[in-house]
Amino acid sequence: MLFLPMMSRRRIATLAAALAFTVAGMATPHAQQLPKITVSSLTLPVFNPLVWNIMKAQGFDKKHGFELDAKAYPSISAFYAAFATGETEVLIGGPTILQKLYQEGVPVRIIATGFTLADLVIFTKDDKIKSLADLKGKQLAVDMGGSQFQVTKMYLAAKGIDLGKDITVVNANFAVARAQLEADRVEAALVIEPLASIIMKQNPSWKIIFNGAAGWKEITGQDGWEIVTAMRADAIAKNPNAPKMLLAALQDVAKFITSNTDDADKIANETLKLPPGILKAAVESKRLNMIIQPAWDPATRKSITDMMERAVKAGFYPAMPDAKIIYAP
Secondary structure, three states, X not given: OOHHHHHHHHHHHHHHHHHHHHHHXXXXXXXXXXXXXXEEEEOOOOHHHXXXXXXXXXXXXXXXXXXXXXXXXXXXXXXXXXXXXXXXXXXXXXXXXXXXXXXXXXXXXXXXXXXXXXHOEEEEOOOOOOOHHXXXXXXXXXXXXXXXXXXXXXXXXXXXXXXXXXXXXXXOOHHHHHHHHHOOOOOEEEEOOOHHHHHHHHOOOOEEEEEHHHHHHHHHOOXXXXXXXXXXXXXXXXXXXXXXXXXXXXXXXXXXXXXXXXXXXXXXXXXXXXXOOHHHHHHHOOOOOEOOOEOOOHHHHHHHHHHHHHHHHOOOOOOOOOHHXXXXX
C-alpha cells in the first residue's frame, strides 16, 4: 500500500520535470527571436568590417532589439553588389557611390553618417612635393572605382587642376597603391585607414600631403563623409524600426571606439589581424573619426547632398537623385 503511492509521486515528479523542460525548450527560442538585419561586410583589413565585429562582440545589436547578420565579401565590388541585389539590407559606403546605385534603381535610403573623410590621405616620399598642386606632371596611384577618387578629383577641380590630365592617374587599390609608391613607380599614393597608420609606423619618412577632411572643409566650409550608412527601402518596409535600432547600435560602436580604444584595438587585432596598436594610432591621430548622426537632420542632410551635387558638377553623374535617397522617419 505504501509502495504504489510512492511510485506515483515519483512518476508525477518525473513527468512534471519533463513537461517543464519541454515547455522551456519551446519557449526559449521564441523569447530570444529578434528581427535580423543583414549587412555587407568585407574580408579586407579595413575598418568597415570592424564596425560590425565590435557591434557583435559587444552585443550592441541585441541591446537595441535586433540580431546582426554580417555577410563578408572579398572585394568592394561584391560588397556593393550584394546590397544592390538585396542579398544584404545594409552597408556603410561612399555617399557618391550610393548615389550611383540609387540612380541605377537600387532602393537606397541613407539613414546615418559613418566615418569622416579624415582617413583619406595621400602619401609621398619626395620632400620636394608639398601639396597636390606639386603633383602636376606626375603620377598618383589611386583606386578609380572608389569614392575616394571622386572626392580627390572634386577637390582638385575646385583648385583648377584636372585629375587625369594635369596629374596622371595609375589605377590601383590601396595596398597596390602603397606598393607602387614603395617601388618608386609613382610619386604619390592614396590610401585610407588602417593602411595609413601602418605606413606611418613602417615608413616614418613618408609625408602626408593631403587629408580628405581638411581638403573638403577647405573647399566647402563643412565636413564631408568618407562613408555613410544606408539601408534598403524594402528592409525598412519590413521592419520600420530598423533604421533607429541600427543607428543606436552604431552610436554605441562609435562611443566604444573612442572610450574603450584599447579594447577596440584588441578586437581589431583578433578579427582583422591588424598589428596591435594600429587602431589606437588611427583613433588618436584623429584620422579615424566615426560620427553617427541621423541623416534626416537638416545640417547632416545638407552635408551629404552637397557631396552629391559636387559629384554631378564634376561630371560623375548626369543629375541629382530625388529627396527619397535620404531616409526620413
